Amino acid sequence: MSAHIANGRIVVLITIFIGMMFQIMPLPAIVEAWRPDWLLMVMIYWAMALPHRYSVLTAWVIGVLLDVLLGATLGVRSLAFSIVIYLIVIQSQRLRNFTRWQQSILVALFVCLYHFIIYWVEFVINGVQFNWSMFLPAISSIFMWWWFFWVLRNIRRRYKVR
Template sequence: MSAHIANGRLVVWITLFVAMMFQIMPLPQIVEVWRPDWLVLVMIYWAMALPHRYSVLTAWILGVMLDILLGATLGIRALALSLVIYFVVMHSQRFRNFPRWQQSILVASLICGYHMIIYWLQYVVVGGAEFDIALFLPAISSVFIWWWLFWSLRNIRRSYKVR
């Protein structure tokens, strides 16, 4: 393995680590409901850019880590993130050719699906989960973050020659 390939992998894992930290960072209660799903957004980008390298297994591992860090039922976010990333990987060639505004709509629908899977699993497994319209607020904020995040991660990928 050459050093530049190893550096590229390190850069990706650093971005995923930073996304994980943004995901668990405490915020005021008013802003908390609007928190974008940073880990899902970054994982969607890397699954779209490099689907052969960062896909379902990576999503599963990061989902389990997120469940542990949030103190949630183990495996719920892992399964939801894996299903979303599986869909992205299967259609990554098509998604890469979409204009940014269509990608934003796609990202919003994927994040809505992610939250619906989490809600459904909590309702079935844990029981007593109540549906709230605030479940979809992170999808709205993620639409606006996607433009900036895509541009930033693409520049990082190009400057560090991540392949």
């Protein structure tokens, strides 16, 4: 393995770690419901940019880590991450050619799908009640995707991640 590839992996792991920190960072109650899914957006970006390297297995491992960090039912987020990232990977070439507005709408739909899968599995296992506020992160993700895409693309270009 060349040093260039190793450096690229380290950069991606650092962005995933930062996304995980933003995901579990405590926020005030009024803002908590609107928190974008930082970690999911990081994985969406890397699955779109490098689908041959960061795909379903990476998403599954990160989902298990997030379940452990949140103290949630083990495997729920890994299932949701895996399904969403699978859909991203199989359509990565098409998604890369969309405009940022179209991508942000699709990111919002993927965030809704992610939360719906989590709700569905939790409903089957624990009998949780439906709450519309679980879709609020999709709205904030629409607006954060522009900035998020720009930052991660500049990181990828600066450190030549391939």
